[in-house]
Amino acid sequence: MTDDKIAPKIEARENGPLMVRGVTRMTGADGQPVACKPVMALCRCGRSGNKPFCDGSHKDGFSDAKTTPAGRDRLIAYEGAEATVFYNPMLCSHAAECGRLAGHIFNPAQKPWVQPDKGNVEDLAEVMAACPSGALSFRGADGAPDHRVTARAEVTVEPNGPYWVQGVAPPEFPTGDGQSANKYVLCRCGLSGNKPFCDGSHRDAGWKSGD
Numbered sequence: 646m647t648d649d650k651i652a653p654k655i656e657a658r659e660n661g662p663l664m665v666r667g668v669t670r671m672t673g674a675d676g677q678p679v680a681c682k683p684v685m686a687l688c689r690c691g692r693s694g695n696k697p698f699c700d701g702s703h704k705d706g707f708s709d710a711k712t713t714p715a716g717r718d719r720l721i722a723y724e725g726a727e728a729t730v731f732y733n734p735m736l737c738s739h740a741a742e743c744g745r746l747a748g749h750i751f752n753p754a755q756k757p758w759v760q761p762d763k764g765n766v767e768d769l770a771e772v773m774a775a776c777p778s779g780a781l782s783f784r785g786a787d788g789a790p791d792h793r794v795t796a797r798a799e800v801t802v803e804p805n806g807p808y809w810v811q812g813v814a815p816p817e818f819p820t821g822d823g824q825s826a827n828k829y830v831l832c833r834c835g836l837s838g839n840k841p842f843c844d845g846s847h848r849d850a851g852w853k854s855g856d
Contacts, residue, residue: 661707662686662703663686666684668681668687668799670797670798670800671800673836688702689706689831692707697808707835708770712836714837719733720733720734723757723761726762727761727765730759730761731823732780736824738806739805739810740830743772747772750764750769756790758779761783766783766785778828778843779823790832799810804852807831807833807834808830810831818840
């Protein structure tokens with residue numbers, strides 16, 4: 646449930662933190678609920694000593710300028726008999742929920758790495774619900790792309806990874822091909838080339854939130 650007086654939204658301060666307003670449900674990296682305030686400043690430089698909250702460390706030279714994203718912004722289609730799966734590499738945060746839940750369909754060791762016909766629509770629906778970034782969606786024989794977004798406003802802090810956000814207005818209009826404005830991931834390591842959104846750079850750099 647959200648605060649009726651403040652519509653849930655996130656704003657990115659220039660070269661500064663993420664200002665979260667109106668969110669009443671937040672889960673920390675330890676899986677425990679975080680006490681929410683009407684307005685919260687979340688670290689996105691990766692340097693705060695009080696993560697996930699900002700402590701002013703961004704003032705030591707953090708820049709939120711976009712550079713070159715780790716993945717290309719393109720929507721790749723993997724066609725199957727019952728459904729087509731779509732994937733945008735630039736949006737992927739490498740949470741690997743797809744492989745955990747449906748490794749028979751999503752397997753980097755096979756070519757192509759997504760093979761919809763090795764599972765069913767129910768398998769795909771479960772993966773889309775779990776995928777935090779919206780990099781994956783699917784279309785059945787008679788439907789539109791499906792990201793499986795819940796209605797509630799919520800922020801989840803991934804251990805050594807980004808902020809998972811659902812049901813909250815984003816800091817800027819999503820421009821990635823197929824990107825959802827209702828389900829996305831925000832960088833908190835300071836390394837993404839697609840700030841404020843995560844592009845998976847934390848994994849490539851081996852970033853740890855405790856560093």
